[in-house]
Amino acid sequence: MAASTAVVAALRAAGCVFAEDEARLLIAAAATDAELDALVARRVCGTPLEYLLGWAEFHGLRVAVAPGVFVPRQRSAFLVETAADLARARSRHLVVVDLCCGSGALGLALATMLAAEHTPVTLAAADIDPVAVDCARRNLTPIGAPVYQGDLFEPLPEELHGCIDILLANTPYVPSDKIAQMPPEARDHEPRTALDGGPDGLDIFRRVAADARTWLAPGGHLLIESSEAQAAFALEVLAEHGLAGRVAESDEHYATVVIGTRPAR
Template sequence: MLLPSSLASLSATADVLRRAGCVFAEDEAALLHEAAASPEELALLVGRRTGGLPLEHVLGWAEFCGRRFAVDAGVFVPRRRTEFLVRHAVALAPDPAVVVDLCCGSGALGAVLAGALDRVELHACDVEPAAVRCARRNLGGLGVVHEGDLFGPLPERLLGRVDVLLANVPYVPSADVELLPAEARVHEPRVALDGGGDGLDVMRRVAADAPRWLAPGGSLLVEASERQRDAAVEVLRGAGLSARVVVCEELYATVVIGTAGTRDPVGRGRVPNPGGQD
């Protein structure tokens, strides 16, 4: 058991964290000292962290796009690489915009996007009750959070009206989940990590239904690993969307963007846009 006296300084706390395997021990020590109201609380927080709890769950928040969002125990922690997806979503959003954030987790993606737009109607969905509660706290009056599987809980009035569809779906192949760091494997919901046999099962489900929900010219944005990028492009193209890939080497981020066709002027449905890959 950690004694408060053994954590009196930042350097002492960092030493304890480093011995526990925390790579960014100095940074984490500073955040834990900031969060603790007393030496006793600091010892409790450090004990939780060295016991394997993700730092974000210890602190109760995660930083995303320069803002702090509540992240409760059992809720998927937004990754920094996903900021790249949000940046592209902001660039694609019209004014006004209808935005849907599927697999929303803490709601951080939708909240950042809504905050960057002047006029937005935002809907977020997640199947995990803990995530839904957390997203409602983070979004406040910015949007509506629905509990349910993918598009299931969305109101039908959104059919054909969604300009930007964020879908930060799980894409880790089932066989690789056990290879993830314990922080994710043990403390985050498996449904937020496991993407099925090749990691693209949930993406396929989203892509299959996306054309019904997207507005003409609307965009679906999904994350994938570098090795999945070509298969992900084919998934989106197979659903009738044009598809392109954007990559950020700095963040190790790969985003696949699918775009719905425009309406035929005589009402014969959508005309697909030419596909492409960056």
């Protein structure tokens, strides 16, 4: 009890909003008092909790994460749920690709949801960062999903061309000049390539949208996360590349998802 109280006090003093929950997790993760002291010291210095634990909770799953890999955000559960609704409407064996996959959390969550509903899914993922690819393979290899390393669509096998039903692309969308205003946990520890979306936050999205139509199956969907302010501009980009766009929003998750659909004919 004394150790737990001391850990909570140290975390609370460092500004951790959920100090009690974090203390419980760190205590469970530590094998010795010395290891616990080291974990608490790193957390107090700003190391993301998920890096210390080696995993993040996302959509009811324990997803492996590692230092230098983007930590999945809880608001992205809305993107997964939106994708699941679209997937169910297709009523067939689905091809899903998680682009800019990071840890692979989005693809893993969607595939797990659909598998529980007995919907057959072929999942693949890709990321340019070798650290992220290694982490994603830890999460996705057990379910038989390959993870490719390369720039956007470049590493995907040609057999997926024109066949993707659901394309998840959680592209970085923080404007470059806003990075400095992000919480230190993200700004100082996560890879800038996973955060920085260029001057208006949509640079990587534009590149995805430019090629998405040729990779999507007829009637297939591209889903990205954006800020509310960026959504209208993202719709214009989709229209420029022949995709029908719409926006879905969730007050519960504080999330905005932009959806681009390839015409069925």
